[in-house]
Amino acid sequence: MVTIKALINGQIFTGHKIxxxxxxxxxxxxxxxxxxxxxxxxxxNTYDLNDGLLVPGFIDVHVNGGAGxxxxxxxxxxxxxxxxxxxxxxxxxxxxxxxxxxxxxQMVNAVAAVAAAxxxxxxxxxxxxxxxxxxxxxxxxxxxxxxxxxxxSYEDLSHLFxxxxxxxxxxxxxxxxxxxxxxxxxxxxxxxxxxxxxxAANYEQMQIALEHGVRxxxxxxxxxxxxxxxxxxxxxxxLDHADSWCGLIVDGYHVHPATLRxxxxxxxxxxxxxxxxxxxxxxxxxxxxxxxxxPIVSENGKVTTLDGTLAxxxxxxxxxxxxxxxxxxxxxxxxxxxASLYPAQFLRLDQQLGRIASGxxxxxxxxxEYLIVQQTWIKGEI
Numbered sequence: 001m002v003t004i005k006a007l008i009n010g011q012i013f014t015g016h017k018i019x020x021x022x023x024x025x026x027x028x029x030x031x032x033x034x035x036x037x038x039x040x041x042x043x044x045n046t047y048d049l050n051d052g053l054l055v056p057g058f059i060d061v062h063v064n065g066g067a068g069x070x071x072x073x074x075x076x077x078x079x080x081x082x083x084x085x086x087x088x089x090x091x092x093x094x095x096x097x098x099x100x101x102x103x104x105x106q107m108v109n110a111v112a113a114v115a116a117a118x119x120x121x122x123x124x125x126x127x128x129x130x131x132x133x134x135x136x137x138x139x140x141x142x143x144x145x146x147x148x149x150x151x152x153s154y155e156d157l158s159h160l161f162x163x164x165x166x167x168x169x170x171x172x173x174x175x176x177x178x179x180x181x182x183x184x185x186x187x188x189x190x191x192x193x194x195x196x197x198x199x200a201a202n203y204e205q206m207q208i209a210l211e212h213g214v215r216x217x218x219x220x221x222x223x224x225x226x227x228x229x230x231x232x233x234x235x236x237x238x239l240d241h242a243d244s245w246c247g248l249i250v251d252g253y254h255v256h257p258a259t260l261r262x263x264x265x266x267x268x269x270x271x272x273x274x275x276x277x278x279x280x281x282x283x284x285x286x287x288x289x290x291x292x293x294x295p296i297v298s299e300n301g302k303v304t305t306l307d308g309t310l311a312x313x314x315x316x317x318x319x320x321x322x323x324x325x326x327x328x329x330x331x332x333x334x335x336x337x338x339a340s341l342y343p344a345q346f347l348r349l350d351q352q353l354g355r356i357a358s359g360x361x362x363x364x365x366x367x368x369e370y371l372i373v374q375q376t377w378i379k380g381e382i
Contacts, residue, residue, distance in 0.1 A: 005025065005026060005027065005044045005045040005046065006023045006024065006025050006026070006040060006044045006045065006046045006047070007023065007024040007026070007046070007047050007049055007054060007364075008023045008037060008040065008046050008047070008048060008049065009037075009048050009049050009050060009051060010049025010050070010051055010052045010053065010054050010366070011051075011052075011053045011054070012024055012034065012053075012054045012055075012356060013053060013054065013055040013056070013333065013336055013356070014034065014355060014356045014357060015056055015336075015337065015340065015341045015354060015355030015356060015357070016333075016355070017333070018053070018333065019034070021036060021037050021038070022034050022035060022036055022037055023035055023036075023037050023040045023046075024054065024356065024364075025044075026362045026377075026380045027380075028380070029361065029362055029379035029380040029381070030359060030360065030361060030362055030379075030380070031356060031357060031358055031359065031360045031361075031362050032358065033358055034356065034357075034358075047382070049366060050374075052366045052367060052368055052374055053366070053367045053368075053369075053371075054356070054364055054365070054366055054367075055336050055340070055356075055364070055365050055366075055367060056336070056340040056341065056353070056354055056355055056356055056363065056364065056365070057091065057092070057093025057094060057340060057353070057363030057364055057365050057376065057377070057378065058090075058091040058092045058093060058094075058274075058317040058318070058321070058339040058340055058365060059092070059093070059094045059095070059126075059339070059340055059343035059344055059347070059349075059353060059354065060087065060092045060094075060095040060096070060274075060275060060276050060278070060317050060343070061095070061096045061129060061171060061247065061273070061275055061343055061346065061347065062096070062098050062129060062131075062218070062219070062247060062275040062276060062277045062278075063083065063087060063092070063095045063096065063097055063098055063276060063278050064097075064098045064100060064277065064278060064279050064280070064312055065083055065278065065279050065280030065281075065282070066082070066083040066084075066085075066086030066087050066278055066280060066282040066283050066284075067082050067083065067085065067086035067280070067282070067283040067284055068082075068280050068283075068284045068289075069082045069083050069086075069280055070279065070280040070291070071083070071097050071098065071099050071100075071110055071113070072099060072100050072102055072106065072110075072292055073280070073290075073292070075099075075106065075109040075110040075112070075113040076113050076116075077113060077116040077117040077119075077120050077122060079113070080097055080113060080114065080117040080122055080125060081117065081120075081122045083095075083097065084122055084123060084124050084125065086282055086283035086284075087124075087276075087278065087282065087283075087316060087317070088123075088124065088376050088378075089283070089373060089376075090282075090316035090317055090318040090319070090373055091316075091317050091318045091321075091339075091365040091367075091373045091376060092124070092316070092317045093123075093124055093363040093364070093365065093376055093377070093378045094124050094125075094126050094353060094363060094378075095124055095125065095126065096125075096126050096127050096128065096129045096169055096171055096347075097110075097114055097125065097128055097129065098128075098129040098130075098131050098277075099128065099129070099130050099131065099132075100131055100132065100142075100143060100292070101131065101132030101133045101135060101140075101143040101144060101147045101148055102132075102133070102144075102147050102292070103147055104156075107130065107133075107160060108160060110128060110130075111128055111160055111161065111164055112163075114127065114128045114164075114168065115163065115164055115165060115168070118165065118168060123378040123379070123381070124363075124378055125168075126168065126169045126347065126349070127168035127169025127170055127171065128164075128168070128169070128170065128171070129169075129171040129172070129173070130170075130171070130172045130173070131143075131172075131173040131197065131198075131218065132147070132148060132173065132174070132198070133147055133148055133149050134148075134149065134150060134151055134172075134174040134175060134178050134179050135148050135173075135174065135175045135178065135197070135198035135199070136148075136175040136177065136178055136198060136199050136200045136201075138200040139175070139198045139199055139200050139223045139224060139225075140198060140223070141198060141222070141223045141309065141310070141311075142291060142294070142296075142305060142309060142310075142311040142312070143198060144292060150178055150179065151179055151183060154183060154186055154187075157187070158190060161190075166191075169193065169347055169349075170191060170192040170193065171192070171193045171194075171195065171347075172187065172192055172193070172194055172195070173195045173196070173197040173198065173218040174194065174195075174196070174197070174199075175196070175197070175198055175199035175200065175201065176196055176199060176201050176205055176206060176208070176209035176214060177199060177200060177201040177202075177205050178199075181208050181209065181211075181212040182212070184209055184212045184213050184214060185212045185213050187213070188212075188213030188215075189213075193215050193216070193346075193347065193348075194213055194214050194215055194216075195214070195215065195216040195217060195218045195247075196209060196214050196216070196217050196218065196224070196234060196238075197217065197218025197219065197223060197224065198218070198223045198224070199223070199224050199225070199234055200224075200225055201224075201225060201233075201234050201237075202225065202231060202233065203231060203232040203233060203234075203236055203237050206234055206237035206238075207237065210237070210241055210244060214244065215244060215245065215346065216244055216245040216246065216247065216346055217234070217238040217244065217245070217246045217247065218247055218275075219247050219248070219249050219254065219275065219277055220235065220238055220246040220247060220248055220255070220263065221235055221254070221255045221259065221263075222249065222254050222255070222310070227239070238267075239263060239266045239267050242268045242271075243268075243271075244271065245271050245272070245273055245342065245345070245346040246263075246267060246271060246272050246273070247273055247274075247275035248260060248263075248264075248272055248273070248274055248275065248338075249275060249276065249277050249313055249315060249320075250274060250315075250320045250323045250324050250327070250328060251301060251302070251313050251314070251315040251319070251320070251323065252301070252323060252327060253301070253302045253310065253313070254277075254310060254313065257327045257328050257329075260328050261328055261329060264328070264330065270337070270341075270342055270345065271342065272338055272342065273338050273339075273342040273343045273346060274317060274320040274321065274324065274335075274338045274339045274343075275320075275343075276313055276315040276316060276317060276320060277312045277313045277315070278312065278313055278314070278315055278316065279291070279296070279298070279303050279311065279312040279313065279314065281296075281298035281303055281314045282314055282315070282316055283316075284298075285298075286298050286299050286300070291305075291311055296311045298314050301313075301314045301315070301319075302314065317339055318365075318367075318371065318372065318373050320339065321335045321336060321338075321339050321371060322370075322371045324338060325371070332371075340353070340354045340355075341354035341355060342354075361379055362377055362378075362379055362380035363377065363378050363379065364376065364377040365377075
C-alpha cells in the first residue's frame with residue numbers, strides 16, 4: 001500500500017462547508033492540513049481526485065450484516081471482515097456490528113468476535129451494538145420472542161464485557177419500560193451508550209429514561225409507540241428532547257419522506273443521523289435468505305419476512321445519503337453530516353471522526369457527481 005500524501009483536484013467537504021482549489025495533506029493515518037493547491041510543494045506525492053467530491057467517511061451505528069454474512073449467524077472475525085468490506089464499497093469507513101436479540105451464548109460469542117476482529121486489524125470496527133435482548137414483545141419486529149427477556153442481574157451483563165477493550169463502543173438498544181431507571185443509569189455509568197427501541201413506552205416513561213441516561217432512539221418511528229394527539233409516545237418524546245439523537249432509515253420503505261421531512265424540522269439540528277439497519281442482503285443481491293431460521297426476502301431494496309414484516313433493510317450509507325437529498329429534499333451538506341459528523345457526536349468520537357480537519361483520522365470517501373462512491377480511505381489507507 002502506498003501512503004497518500006496529498007489529495008488534489010477535487011472539491012472537499014470539511015463537515016461544515018465545501019471548498020475548492022485546496023489539497024488535503026495526510027500523514028501516518030491522520031489529516032495534517034487543508035491547504036490552497038497553489039501552495040502545494042511539487043515534491044509531495046499526490047492522488048488525483050478527478051473533480052470528485054471528497055467527504056468525511058460515513059459512520060453507521062447499526063449494521064447487522066453484509067455480503068451474505070450476519071453477525072448472529074456467524075460471530076467471527078472472518079465474518080466481520082466480510083461485512084466491513086461489503087459496506088466499505090458504499091462509503092462506510094466506520095461501523096458498529098449489531099447483534100439482533102439472541103441467546104446469552106451468542107451474545108458472548110458476538111462480543112468476543114468483535115474484540116478478535118479489532119485485534120486482528122479489521123478496519124473500521126468501532127465496537128458492538130446489542131439490539132436487545134431487553135425489548136418489548138409488543139414491538140418486537142423480527143426479533144425472536146423466545147430470546148427477549150428482562151434482566152435478572154446487572155452483574156451478568158457487566159461480566160459480558162470484562163475482557164472487552166475499553167476503547168471500543170458498547171451500544172445497547174432496549175425498551176425502557178422493561179428495565180428500571182436505575183438499571184439504565186448503571187449501564188451508562190459503566191460506559192455504555194443506551195438507545196431506546198422496540199419499545200411500547202409512553203411519553204412519561206421516556207422522560208424518566210432520558211433523565212437516567214438514554215442517549216438516542218433506534219430507527220425512529222419503527223418499532224415504537226407513535227405520536228398521537230393526546231399521547232406523544234416514544235416518537236413525541238424523541239422529537240421533543242433537545243439533547244438526544246435519532247437514527248433514521250431513509251430507504252423509502254421504513255418511513256415516508258414527508259414524515260422524515262417534518263421530523264427533521266422538529267428535532268434539534270445535528271441530532272438526526274442516518275443508519276442502515278443493514279442485513280446480510282447488502283452486497284449479496286436480491287433473493288431469499290435465512291434470518292435465524294426464518295425465511296426473509298430481499299427485493300427492490302426491501303427486506304421482509306414472507307408475511308410482509310420489515311426485517312431490517314437492504315440499505316447502504318451511500319444510498320441513504322442520496323435518498324436524503326433526492327427523496328427527502330435536504331441539502332447535500334446536511335445529508336453528509338447526518339452520515340458522518342452527527343453519528344460521531346452520538347458516539348462521542350467527534351474529536352477524531354466525522355470531519356476533515358487537522359488531527360482527525362483520515363477516513364474519507366470520494367463521490368462523483370451522482371454521489372456514487374469512487375474510493376474510500378481508512379486511516380489514510382486507500
